[in-house]
Amino acid sequence: MKVLFFGDVVGEPGLRALERELPALLERFAPDFVVANGENLDLTLPEQGRAGMTLASLERLFRLGVDAVTGGNHSFDPPDLEAVLGHPRVLRPLNYSPLAPGRGSLLLEKGEKRLLVVNVVGRSALPLAVEDPLPALERTLVQEEGAPVLVDFHSESVFEKMAAAYALDGRIAALLGTHTHVPTADARILPRGTAYVSDVGMVGAEDGMQGYDPAFLVAAYRLRLPPKSLRLAYAKGPVRVSYVFLELHGTRAKAIAHASFLGEGALS
Template structure:
């Protein structure tokens, strides 16, 4: 569905979260290659960053546009930020950083607010567009981070809950925000997993492997317009495409 999105919006950069691409959890070099061939410019990860260790070498390579969440230990493997350059001349670079939440997320992480603040102090004068991914469970934590960064980054985009929210907006000082862009994957499911398996587990407490579901595949995301001079946003549009003909 990416060619359709590109035809409709001609984005300068396409960034996706790929942490669930390997049968629901983790990312592999082969899937990373598929993403790049499909026209993706940058790939982020989340709490499932290290589920498939085959991606570790890619995470360390400067020329592979894939990053781990930033607010982990400084010993954690991988780049903590992506810097993407457009092929178009004079377009600003895009900096992408993912931070994990600390509310209802059982993956230990450092303070996401402080992490982004430190980064902004470092890059202050670099002049790139800054996209922060709020990979968090709690809507409150994502909204709080967005207000904390309003006017200092181009966009704060929420991920992790897989359910698109209806609150895409430009905050008062020019930062685009959406609580969750939603999932690219099968919506006839429980956040991507086979619904029968999840229901069996939830109704009987038995341990059941959660395989990926298949039906009603959609691409969900957001298209954000950034002003090249202010590096802040002028619009954010939620996208939802279906594989089935309209």
């Protein structure tokens, strides 16, 4: 089985980049499933620095051939989060409150091929609001029915992601880190067959902070409050496209390839 996974897609620049680049990548890799992290797809409340997803942007991803969209700490930012997280192909962190809208895992099926996608968030990203991700993952693995498991682990901490990967090595096909938007150079297959990378990186504009114009973020960093005179905006310039390509055999990984390249500018 072949799987293509994209790191955090950041707004209009990231969407346009995928619309431009994904058709060629689909032809090149012929993946059975495509998954993307979409928690930064939209500016939902830019005056407060909030991101998230909208149904309109999600539909653009699905039209491109994306099968499932994962989330993270921004999953709960949108004002219409019930509608967004209620979409059958959208995930939010599994280890958030079980009473919150949405789901933390999704079984994808195409013919005889099946892939269980699971989304968790680390305590470094949502320190006060979530359960420890490892017990939540282990409970889900007890319930799963033999399909290979792909985990999007959304966390600031490499230690958090790496420890979970080794704890679950051989029980999941892949643990792919997201959240920092910075691609790491440690893609590998662990001893018992789990593919791992600390952070896939982003699909977003390179000339800024994590795909965003720095002005709002720097001011908020100084004030520890959203600056009243600014709004969060996307960065400009060339767009970095970061992805992982997996080849799975049964419930374990056979190969992992991690790539990150600069494409054309998406916004002028």
